[in-house]
Amino acid sequence: MTDRYDFKSIESKWQQRWEQEKSYKVSEDPDREKYYVLEMFPYPSGRIHMGHVRNYSIGDVIARYKRMRGYNVIHPMGWDAFGLPAENAAMKRGIHPAAWTYDNIDYMRSQLKAMGLSYDWDREIATCNPKYYRWEQFIFLQMLEKGLVYRKETTVNWCSDCKTVLAREQVIDGACWRCDQQVVPKTMHGWFFKITDYAEELLQDLDKLTGWPEKVVTMQRNWIGKSQGLACDFQVEDSKEKVTIFTTRPDTIYGVTFMSLAVEHPLIEQLIKGRKQEKEVRAFIEKTLLEKQRAAADHEPDKHGIFTGSYCINPYNGERVPIYVANFVLMEYGTGAVMAVPAHDQRDFEFAVKYNLPIRPVVQPQETELVAETMEAAFEQPGVLIDSGRFTGMESAEAKQRIIDHATAKGFGKALITYRLRDWGISRQRYWGAPIPVIYCEKCGIQPVPEEQLPVVLPGADSPDGAHAPLHQQVDFYTTTCPKCGGAARRETDTMDTFVESSWYFARYTSPRNDQAPLDPRAAAYWLPVDQYIGGVEHAILHLLYSRFFTRVLRDLGYLEIDEPFTNLLTQGMVIKDGAKMSKSKGNVVDPSDLIERYGADTTRLFSLFAAPPERDLEWNAQGVDGSSRFLNRVYRLIHQHLDCFNDSTNCDFTALDTVNSQLYRKTHQTIARVTDSIESNFHFNTAISAVMELINLISTLSADDTKSNLEPAVVKEALEITIQLLYPMVPHFCGEMWEITGHDTALDHRPWPEVNTEAAREEEITIVIQVNGKVRSRLQAPADIDSRQIEEMALSDERTTQFLQGKKPKKVIVVKGKLVNIVV
């Protein structure tokens, strides 16, 4: 035997075996309870990085653990394969995006296989495959039919150099992230998913997500951003027009002293026409629009505004209210018009101070009295109404309701709920995405591509030198005939946002080769929802919200029976090095392949699990990897040292062990308990590994030469067998091999997880801590079942303790059974 295990041959041996035997292929089995564990699928960027290693190691431990627990575990993997980087790489290297993508997939698949991950590779999907996006197009059409998709014109960020729409994240200081060209707003048509139809349900059901991190739930709640309030019409003076405002504070409506409109508000034109302010206001609007375009995301511009020359009437008190245009009012939210109450809204307060507008308190706090002249900030809390007509004297909460009721009764307003959530714009002017399956006919208008003509295939993707220009430049692609009238027509040339693919892939995994429907409802009903989903917190909003939306859409289309796709969510921390996230630009990247080459997959996995609990950031430490490697070699040597125990057939009475043997027996069962608990409660594999290390340390200590003869082979054998079983989900090749060389012929995947013998795990003797005035002064050994009176007696007669008492009489003695005694003097 050598003193280090040969990870190379062991790992390739087991990987081959798993592959040949299809060890992790699963199918529906109504007699067994299923468990669906899923890691967010990767974008095939070229090589896997440490974040992937961490993500998939965590998932694989859970998959293997649950398998040992007897579950029918589905653990699939695939590729989020559409996206802009493929097009960029293609441009740069003169190859086709499809070729680049599929090459990357092949390489990364081999990297994942080298990690020994227990996937059912027969379920592998790549979203750029027409067999996948065909069904995405199908779902799109079903949604279109149901009115969940619509086309509208909006303003987008356009880069004139790259000739494409940019996502908001791709606009840096007003310029394109790639070519640095100034981004311009452009009005164009696009397709939208009506996610806002589900806003309320998506919000309400967040309460059901008890298996999600609070943080993610909160982020989604804020993102949906529900506000309840009053929509109320203010009649424009000397005009037929009305300004409709939205407020969440109807209780402050008697404190309105002016009105603010967004610069884009459609009414402005009429308000200023022919007035002396006309020119000035136009100039202001133009300037503000420019400013908005340029505004960096990280600072708020100062508040500016300008009087339009018009007034409107507060329907509650009949007062004339001057109408302003202000740069801080958003057209996209509410109604684009805000009633300004400087006394109770900080922005309005600042604006009023700047432009010398009146401040009128109408809600009084409990303790103090607000006086307009001395206010230094708005009072934004609820309180009791004053100077508010018939509502004076009411509490804010009641007043809100009464004021809304009043508006409803009089017909100039109503209760309104608004959401921050916008409909999801999915049109992209890029090549490498799923084509949107509609046809434009001059005569018949927008026509869905007939189902039997799906998929609308991306042209050129099947040959390496095929065309990959944006579809609107590919005449052969967009020239078609109308499915209705047969006349000349034009295909939609936009492709879908890549987030669409990832919004339902987890469901497709349940019947990945189905060519009759997007999903097999029976398979979906068996496997879904995903029991444990694992991925980076950067997807907390978009991907996870879209998936929740799609799940409901697929439910309403009759494919799914569930509301929520992911029962439990684990958001893993980043892998960092030298205090920063690993990135090429920082030059602190560790390539997982180098590690696997040098230390093996098991060591790499073990370290990524041991260095930090999953939800925290993991600081990469090269020496820490050595430590993990050392540990495995230590286990390896220890097993070899005790190989004879596995052949020993001496009878052993586990109920009558001597001190040394019962110590090991006890520790073994305590370790099972600790490891099981660490995994079950919060997936803190770091403490699970620590526990096994302690067990190994004990076996080492006890098997040092002078005491070895005392150890019972059966006790050592049990300890080592359990070590191997407990470590198996984390370091599967190593443990598979150890299991085999210790004479077992059933694969560990089919061995049940070890059971704790609670009797054996119980300590016989415990350490009782003696405190004097709360400070530890002494420790005593006592039998575990000692009662409080006896402990107290022992403590008071303890020599060290009496020294500290210096003859003083105890005022009080607190005894915590099995733990400590505190003597107060």
Next chain:
RNA sequence: GCGAGAGUGGCGGAACUGGUAGACGCACUGGAUUUAGGAUCCAGCGCACCGAGUGCAUGGGGGUUCAACUCCCCCCUCUCGCACCA
């Protein structure tokens, strides 16, 4: 600004419903063995004092308690998310 989370040795991190702070690992120090080792084994390792020992220690300051990393109040720092949402 708002929201969420986190501050524990030289480092990563332990500590159950308040009850021995620092498990486990890394680094470091001393020793053994070795031709050699980035191998292995033994011992030490929060800080202060020469020390058995004692005192001080979980971001800072108060408080509750016999007892606080843990509970309460105030403050500081860091990370992440949202960012004029009416």
